[in-house]
Amino acid sequence: MGVAAQSEIGPVGEFGPTPRIADDVIAVGSPGMQADHAADLGIGAKNVWAMGGPNDDQIVRQGGRLVGLGDNLTIPTDERFGGNIMKSDSGDHGGFWDPESISLRNQVAVIAGKYDRVQHD
Secondary structure (H helix, E strand, O other): OOOHHHOOOOOEEOOEEOOOOOOOEEEEOOOOOOOOOHHHHOOOHHHEEEEOOOOOHHHHHHHHHHOOOOOOOOOOOOHHHOOEEEOOOOOOHHHHHOOOOHHHHHHHHHHOOOHHHOOEO
16 A cells, blocks of 8 residues: 555666556545556556545646646546546545545455455446
8 A cells, every 4th residue: 555655656767667566556536647547557557446536627637737747637537547447435535534435445445456346436
């Protein structure tokens, strides 16, 4: 499990390929991932999961663009991004981790590798 600041998954850097640090990536309310497509993250699009919040996507997109996370206004919950879009019942940005929420259950299912239990949006 990582945090937004640890979004580099396995890019090739100055010293060669970075070891793969995750089997799955979950983007929650993300304003962008410095990638236009899930497949660009190097772990396979089927291993990239995202869920959005209740806010206007344009606010999220523009915020990501302003801080260099989504120059093309692409966010992980876009169908064209190509990852798995999970259902969320979050009422605000902190609601993704509310006990007994669909949002939290979906994250737990991915972390546990129980992909068949994930509710898709």
